[in-house]
Amino acid sequence: MNRDSWNRIRKCFKTLLDDDTFIGKAFDIFIQVLIFLSMVSFSIETLPHLPGWANTALHYFEWFVVTVFTIEYMMRIAVGGLSYIFSWWGMIDLLAILPTLIGAEVDLRSVRILRVLRFIRALKLTRYIKAMHRLNVAFGLIRDELVMYLLITILVLYLSSVGIYYFEHDAQPQHFASVLHAFWWSVVTLTTVGYGDVYPVTPGGKFFTFIVLMLGLGIISVPTGLITSALQEAKKLIEQEQESQQEK
Amino acid sequence: MNRDSWNRIRKCFKTLLDDDTFIGKAFDIFIQVLIFLSMVSFSIETLPHLPGWANTALHYFEWFVVTVFTIEYMMRIAVGGLSYIFSWWGMIDLLAILPTLIGAEVDLRSVRILRVLRFIRALKLTRYIKAMHRLNVAFGLIRDELVMYLLITILVLYLSSVGIYYFEHDAQPQHFASVLHAFWWSVVTLTTVGYGDVYPVTPGGKFFTFIVLMLGLGIISVPTGLITSALQEAKKLIEQEQESQQEK
Amino acid sequence: MNRDSWNRIRKCFKTLLDDDTFIGKAFDIFIQVLIFLSMVSFSIETLPHLPGWANTALHYFEWFVVTVFTIEYMMRIAVGGLSYIFSWWGMIDLLAILPTLIGAEVDLRSVRILRVLRFIRALKLTRYIKAMHRLNVAFGLIRDELVMYLLITILVLYLSSVGIYYFEHDAQPQHFASVLHAFWWSVVTLTTVGYGDVYPVTPGGKFFTFIVLMLGLGIISVPTGLITSALQEAKKLIEQEQESQQEK
Amino acid sequence: MNRDSWNRIRKCFKTLLDDDTFIGKAFDIFIQVLIFLSMVSFSIETLPHLPGWANTALHYFEWFVVTVFTIEYMMRIAVGGLSYIFSWWGMIDLLAILPTLIGAEVDLRSVRILRVLRFIRALKLTRYIKAMHRLNVAFGLIRDELVMYLLITILVLYLSSVGIYYFEHDAQPQHFASVLHAFWWSVVTLTTVGYGDVYPVTPGGKFFTFIVLMLGLGIISVPTGLITSALQEAKKLIEQEQESQQEK
CATH class of the missing domain: 1.20.120.350 (Voltage-gated potassium channels. Chain C)
Structure with missing residues (x-):
């Protein structure tokens, strides 16, 4: 050849x-x-x-x-x-x-x-996968905030685990055997998945869950807000970019 | 007649x-x-x-x-x-x-x-059903992005299915019999429905679910952000349209 | 006296x-x-x-x-x-x-x-309850859209009920006894509550649920977007009002 | 020394x-x-x-x-x-x-x-935890509204509890033993966690749940909207601050 x-x-x-x-x-x-x-x-x-x-x-x-x-x-x-x-x-x-x-x-x-x-x-x-330019720009704008926010989420999950372990360990030693087991409950609850395999049964544990969930709704709202805000900003940035290219 | x-x-x-x-x-x-x-x-x-x-x-x-x-x-x-x-x-x-x-x-x-x-x-x-003009304008603005986003969601669901199948198949062969069975778990979990008919029981599967859900919250946030952003833009477009009609 | x-x-x-x-x-x-x-x-x-x-x-x-x-x-x-x-x-x-x-x-x-x-x-x-002025203004701006949206939601719930009834009635006649029974499933699923008292078991029903939930996430996103957009507009309106009062 | x-x-x-x-x-x-x-x-x-x-x-x-x-x-x-x-x-x-x-x-x-x-x-x-400046500014802007909103949420949870207690107490005296027990149901349902440990079984209770959830979706949307709106405003405030510092 x-x-x-x-x-x-x-x-x-x-x-x-x-x-x-x-x-x-x-x-x-x-x-x-x-x-x-x-x-x-x-x-x-x-x-x-x-x-x-x-x-x-x-x-x-x-x-x-x-x-x-x-x-x-x-x-x-x-x-x-x-x-x-x-x-x-x-x-x-x-x-x-x-x-x-x-x-x-x-x-x-x-x-x-x-x-x-x-x-x-x-x-x-x-x-x-195209049409992702805006998504990439948006995530670029809030990368640091999202990482920081992930850390806060894990911190909240950890503190919830310790709390529910304290309240439920004696009543349900098989489900809340350790803080690690309780962490699974925190993940399933704060993401509002709620499989129903583990849930609090003591009045104290239920009240603690109520408090945790009131905060949990707020936690779920923040990344949504960050992403919405970033998507709008990305839109503006892309439009400005396109305008400056057209002027040339 | x-x-x-x-x-x-x-x-x-x-x-x-x-x-x-x-x-x-x-x-x-x-x-x-x-x-x-x-x-x-x-x-x-x-x-x-x-x-x-x-x-x-x-x-x-x-x-x-x-x-x-x-x-x-x-x-x-x-x-x-x-x-x-x-x-x-x-x-x-x-x-x-x-x-x-x-x-x-x-x-x-x-x-x-x-x-x-x-x-x-x-x-x-x-x-x-009237008063949907704004909704239609908004969805028209982000149709491509929503379709692309649906593809990303299905990709994420598929990868979650393969992952959980790998972790849970041996422990629960009846619930995670195949990747298709595991896909049902992915759908129920990432939409945060969480019926409780299938859920991971192994430590590896639970940790994988934790990772998947941390991303899942982000995934659920993006279309919300896109729609919010599009609704505001649609509002502006409609107001501009009405103004230009009044000027005539 | x-x-x-x-x-x-x-x-x-x-x-x-x-x-x-x-x-x-x-x-x-x-x-x-x-x-x-x-x-x-x-x-x-x-x-x-x-x-x-x-x-x-x-x-x-x-x-x-x-x-x-x-x-x-x-x-x-x-x-x-x-x-x-x-x-x-x-x-x-x-x-x-x-x-x-x-x-x-x-x-x-x-x-x-x-x-x-x-x-x-x-x-x-x-x-x-004070500090609700902004909330009231915001809801006033989108009252018609929210009502229309409630109708759309009920329509989606109804169509989901008929669909799941068709797929699951024969397999689970006790849970999906009628379209009214299936409506309960639609409500619990599309709001992502997912108690786990009723869920599809047939492959067809599960696939239908997947489709319904992909749309369901979109449905849940729209009122969030409407309210967010209205709250920002309400903020602007209130600030304009206050400025015009100060000018007097 | x-x-x-x-x-x-x-x-x-x-x-x-x-x-x-x-x-x-x-x-x-x-x-x-x-x-x-x-x-x-x-x-x-x-x-x-x-x-x-x-x-x-x-x-x-x-x-x-x-x-x-x-x-x-x-x-x-x-x-x-x-x-x-x-x-x-x-x-x-x-x-x-x-x-x-x-x-x-x-x-x-x-x-x-x-x-x-x-x-x-x-x-x-x-x-x-850094990069939280924007989050702090944003929460500072809506602190009063969030507190007021928490009160509204608790009021809604209370009214839901009384309603479901009325509908379900006779059918399930063990799960809805009192309004306090019903409050647990309200928390789990309106946050869309839905463990499945308590759920309505009577037609009346199910219809009431439907009504409560239609409102519940709205309730969950408002803080998301407030936070999104506040995050955008915080962004603007911080940028204005930085500009005024650079001018000096």
């Missing part, structure tokens, strides 16, 4: 991977559908009592998907050069095919963990 | 269906009450162990409603012409009477599905 | 009921504490297995409260004239004392409903 | 406690990690069936932590003078070491409550 035909092939790959051309868009949608079907197929594979023919079909489909993804990966390296291998998307692309490729060689025992790792494939989808 | 009397009848229908006149408004309210009563009557009909006289009464009421709706449908065709049949509201109006009309002719077995389809009648109500 | 001394008494009452003077403020706090204690006392009264002395104490306290409230009511009539009786606050004041006054005369059977009606007393507290 | 060497030591302490220098920042992180590890260690300590060596290790670690905190406390007094003892942070610092110090002297029975009090140590972390 001489350099000239190689260049022609690279150009052909570029057209396929470029999402501005018609054929590029079609290829994008093909890959997206494949990722989605692969996610569904992986979910079905875990179903118990699958008939033999279904397992065979899923097996063949898996290899079809991995073959396509491997070809796509190689095409992207051909276009982007070796530096693509060490880029973010290069890593994701590699990790999307590796579990199945390795799984074919190794013994059956460690296959399950490799199977689970195939979920990484779903992250390939994020490449196609 | 000559053309003149036909025109007079059409004019009469127009007055009845026009919601600006007094008689038109009264007719609107009559239809709305009928839709509402029909929804209630359909709900009551499904109650088990209904006495015979109640069934008879509901049956007669159903036919009364369908008769009125059929007359309304024909009046609207008379006013709007044949093109009304293929319009959005024409379809809804037809589907609102069809299940009962067909149900009278066919055998009993397939009647149940037809009965359920009568719920379409409730959509007739949306014709009367 | 001549007119002069009557006027002096009225003036004295006015001072007591006026919340700008020191003695008026003290009287306000006294009434507020009494309302709160009366709420607590009513709650305690419903506790089963109360010892005799506690019942006696609560009985005497109840009559003390009613006596004070009756005197307050008469003072307010003396100051505000007969028109006070037919005002909003006059009604509340009367209803706060009536159940106990009537309960003393009638036989024991109907006493329970009268006892429950004593909760109306809690509404007396709303007289003292 | 003469005054000169004392001053040199104080200066050295100042450098260590100052969070602008490199060594001060390192010391800060060291203390933060210690607080975090101490919180984890306290949680582990409450686990049942801990092996003997783990208890011994935790015991030694506890004394290491308390020693470091005591030295830090004394350094802060040396730098800040005796007035530090009566400052907010001085109190927290003292309460963080006191339980363990006293626990070493007293008999075993009262040790448990002292152990629980060690959670106060977590509050030492709040010293390091």
Whole structure:
């Protein structure tokens, strides 16, 4: 293969991977559908009592998907050069095919963990998520505040755990065995999930829960407020940016 | 019937269906009450162990409603012409009477599905929902972002499912039988519904739930923020529109 | 009693009921504490297995409260004239004392409903809730939208009920016996309360719940957005009002 | 020790406690990690069936932590003078070491409550929570409204309790034994936690819950709106402040 035909092939790959051309868009949608079907197929594979023919079909489909993804990966390296291998998307692309490729060689025992790792494939989808510019700008504006807020949330969860442990440990030693067990209750309660596997039964514990929840509503409100405020600001920033670009 | 009397009848229908006149408004309210009563009557009909006289009464009421709706449908065709049949509201109006009309002719077995389809009648109500201009403008502003956000949510739900499946499958093979079963857990948990039919029991699964929920609160906050921001923008756009109309 | 001394008494009452003077403020706090204690006392009264002395104490306290409230009511009539009786606050004041006054005369059977009606007393507290000007302005701005939104919510709840009834009726005839029973499930699920008394068990029902909840999160977001937007607007309106008053 | 060497030591302490220098920042992180590890260690300590060596290790670690905190406390007094003892942070610092110090002297029975009090140590972390300026400004703007809103919430919870008590007391006397028991239901329901330990079973009670929840969604929305609105205003105020400082 001489350099000239190689260049022609690279150009052909570029057209396929470029999402501005018609054929590029079609290829994008093909890959997206494949990722989605692969996610569904992986979910079905875990179903118990699958008939033999279904397992065979899923097996063949898996290899079809991995073959396509491997070809796509190689095409992207051909276009982007070796530096693509060490880029973010290069890593994701590699990790999307590796579990199945390795799984074919190794013994059956460690296959399950490799199977689970195939979920990484779903992250390939994020490449196609657009319209997120505003979300990124917004999160950039409040990153520090959100991290700080996460710390406050964990602090509140910890203090709630200690409190409920104190109130409920004697009444329900199996559910509130330790502060760590009580932490699970705090998470489930303050996020208002409330499975019902653990809940206070003593009057003191119930009153404490009431107090914690009155604060909890406030806690849940703050990140919502931060994000809403940041999204509006991001909107303004993006509009100013666009205006200044148009003026040029 | 000559053309003149036909025109007079059409004019009469127009007055009845026009919601600006007094008689038109009264007719609107009559239809709305009928839709509402029909929804209630359909709900009551499904109650088990209904006495015979109640069934008879509901049956007669159903036919009364369908008769009125059929007359309304024909009046609207008379006013709007044949093109009304293929319009959005024409379809809804037809589907609102069809299940009962067909149900009278066919055998009993397939009647149940037809009965359920009568719920379409409730959509007739949306014709009367006004003051939604702002909501429509707001949703129009963020349609792309909401769709993209729905995809992100489904991605998060999928990754949560794979994670919890990995942690809980061995401990609770009946509840976390597959990734699809685990997806149900993800939906119930990340929306903070938390029925309590499935929940993690292993320390690893509980810690994973904690991580997932910390992100989940953030996820729930973003669409709220988008909608709030869009509602304020929609307000401004509508006010600007009204001002520019007044200036003319 | 001549007119002069009557006027002096009225003036004295006015001072007591006026919340700008020191003695008026003290009287306000006294009434507020009494309302709160009366709420607590009513709650305690419903506790089963109360010892005799506690019942006696609560009985005497109840009559003390009613006596004070009756005197307050008469003072307010003396100051505000007969028109006070037919005002909003006059009604509340009367209803706060009536159940106990009537309960003393009638036989024991109907006493329970009268006892429950004593909760109306809690509404007396709303007289003292200030700083609500902004909330009132905000709700005034979006009253129509909120009402319209309530209708949409009920429509969504109804359609969810019909859907889940269709999917789950055969599998769980005891929980989803009718559309009315299914409506309870819709309410508990779409508000994300999720008691866990009813939940779907069929794959179809679970998938339907997933769809309903994706929309449900959006539904919960809209009134939050409307209220946030209205509160900011109310803030602006109030500031403009204050500025225009200062300019005068 | 003469005054000169004392001053040199104080200066050295100042450098260590100052969070602008490199060594001060390192010391800060060291203390933060210690607080975090101490919180984890306290949680582990409450686990049942801990092996003997783990208890011994935790015991030694506890004394290491308390020693470091005591030295830090004394350094802060040396730098800040005796007035530090009566400052907010001085109190927290003292309460963080006191339980363990006293626990070493007293008999075993009262040790448990002292152990629980060690959670106060977590509050030492709040010293390091920065980026909260905006949150503080925002909460300062709506403090009155939030307090008033808390009162409204409690009023709504009380009225819900009385209502559900009336509807459910006869059907479930064990769960809705009194208005106080019903209050627990109100808290769990209106915060949308919904453990599932108590829920209405009568048609009347379920309908009442529906009404209460329709209002409940509104109630949950208002503080979110207040906080969002306040956060945006706080942003503006802080920016104005910074601009006026730059102009000087």
